[in-house]
Amino acid sequence: MTPIRAAVAGAAGRMGRETLRALTAEHGFHLVAAIDRTEVGRTARELAGPDVADVTLGQNLSAALDGFPADVLVDFSHHSVAADHALEALKRGTRFVIGCTGLSAEQVEALGVACETSGLGGMIVPNFAVGAVLMMRFAQMAAKWMPDAEIIELHHDRKEDAPSGTAMRTAELIADARTSPKTELPTPHFKAEGARGGEVSGVPVHSIRLPGLLAHQEVIFGTRGETLTLRHDSYDRVGFMPGVRLAARSVLERPGLTIGLESVMFPED
Incomplete structure (x- = not known):
């Protein structure tokens, strides 16, 4: 089975580092890019441990995705930039999973339109637990x-x-x-x-x-x-990681914009 190529934004934060550890080959993922405003130039392995891919952190998402195409972007950066990240990802054929809360109704609506226009899926998940x-x-x-x-x-x-x-x-x-x-x-x-x-x-x-x-x-x-x-x-961010992996896999198969894990966990609704 071909691994899912994943990029992580907000990779240097606490949720970002835990996500780097979660998206490993063992779970069917291949980390191709990591983005953050801090820790630029350090490797994901330095930040998150020896089992993490030896990817160097960059600061520019568009440049990272141009150089290292990804199937999915998992974003734990900040609500002020997450919507722009998602739009840049869609332009490059990359689906997105946003874990930042605080997006405005207008931003959510714009992301829904962008997903429909591009024919690609996206997810906004308030809670991955x-x-x-x-x-x-x-x-x-x-x-x-x-x-x-x-x-x-x-x-x-x-x-x-x-x-x-x-x-x-x-x-x-x-x-x-x-x-x-x-x-x-x-x-x-x-x-x-x-x-x-x-x-x-x-x-x-x-x-x-x-x-x-x-x-x-x-x-x-x-x-x-x-x-x-x-x-x-x-009690520990590791508890969010099964949901992160579920979202990152599911978004590849789902059209349009999905809000929350509910529709993935309860598809009969």
Whole structure:
């Protein structure tokens, strides 16, 4: 079986380095390019360990893909450049998987149009943890029976965007799945501004950023006399890697733009 030629953007970051270790020949991949604004000139092997391909980090994605054609680009760089990276990849016949959250609705729409025009697939994945996708699925199921819900998402102190992409996606799924209206609460009297968090699709969302956390989320449902709590915890970035590999393989077979791993994990929907 021919290995999948993979390029990684944001390769010097923590998720990027873990992805370099994940996309090895052992798993059916061949790393051909690694891109980052930092650590330019160092090798992926230096950054991520002896089992990683001896690829030198570059700074310019277009030049890297011109020199080393790839089947798929896995991007953990930053939302400010990820959409441009994806467009450059499509121009060169390379499909993309974006793991950065924080893309605007306009950027997502433009990427969808670009995928359709090019005839190539792309994926935007808010969370690569299989358990997190299952949590969102269970939340969607619960919302049909318990329409009142709130989300608490907890992440490390270096995460810039809030709420997280996972929390926003979960809120959208809950809102779409409701078959009865949520309870109308009285207008709150705030003793501290923002104490009730924000709202996404009518679902309250609370964002916590602290050292010592990685990625965690609780969805709490309530109805008369009972509550249901769904929680997912990621303790190590290695837990995201099966989902990264699943996305990188699946995007080669999927037309258009795909949001999330749900449609890959649950193709019957």
